[in-house]
Amino acid sequence: MTQESSRTPPVQDQAAPVSGEGAQAFTRAQVEELFLNAAREGDADLLTRFLAAGMDPNLRAEKGYTPLILATYNGHAQAAAVLLAHGAQPDLQDEKGATALAGVAFKGDVALARQLLDAGASVDVPNAVGRTPLMFAVMFGREPMARLLLEAGASPTLRDGEGLSAVDLAQRQGNTALAQDIRHAAQG
Known part of the structure; x- marks a missing residue:
């Protein structure tokens, strides 16, 4: 052989x-x-x-x-x-509700996120506890990823199972600049 x-x-x-x-x-x-x-x-x-x-x-x-x-x-x-x-x-979810985009948002891989978005990945698919890719990016300090997701249309007003939005998560992380950017995205 x-x-x-x-x-x-x-x-x-x-x-x-x-x-x-x-x-x-x-x-x-x-x-x-x-x-x-x-x-x-x-x-x-x-x-x-x-x-x-x-x-x-x-x-x-x-x-x-x-x-x-x-x-x-x-x-x-x-x-x-x-x-x-x-x-x-691209939007298939694992047993915890995570998509490929959620995984790359967590990791902060902007190039792969762009690739998935270009392939039609939905930007706001929540996992089993209501967290979206934007929320993962914010929680793990992936600012370039968070900004990319906002530019791609991620909703800054969605709330997870604990009632927290991306702004709330950014504030929890002490990232006031990102929280401000997310607030601006929510306004318009």
Whole structure:
């Protein structure tokens, strides 16, 4: 078996791996795990091969993570581009309600946030406790991210499950300049 062919394994639907003469087969679960690992590690070439072989770009992993959530959270723009080009939905949520944009807002990766927004990601999808990407950016001091999200139309007036808005969170963080910018965005 060549190196390249071993990176895109044949799929078996059976519960246990099956091997034939000179061929290595993987279970569906093993193939899915290899696909998700390729997203997590940012291996765009391998992702392309998996997707060409029919893998679902919106596959759900443990905790509801999608390949796009895994790729973007780990800072892999090229892998994200491959997934988006093959139909990955940017607003899918994990089991806690987080989207890919929420993850990059938390991390402060402005370039990936722009990529997701350009691909149609909704700017205000709240997680299970009502926190939006803007709120995550504010909570973790990601000022350039917060400003990008505001420019993209993020609502500065939404409130989380505790009743706090992005302004409240900025004030809690002692970031009066950002709180002021968010207030200005709310006014107009």
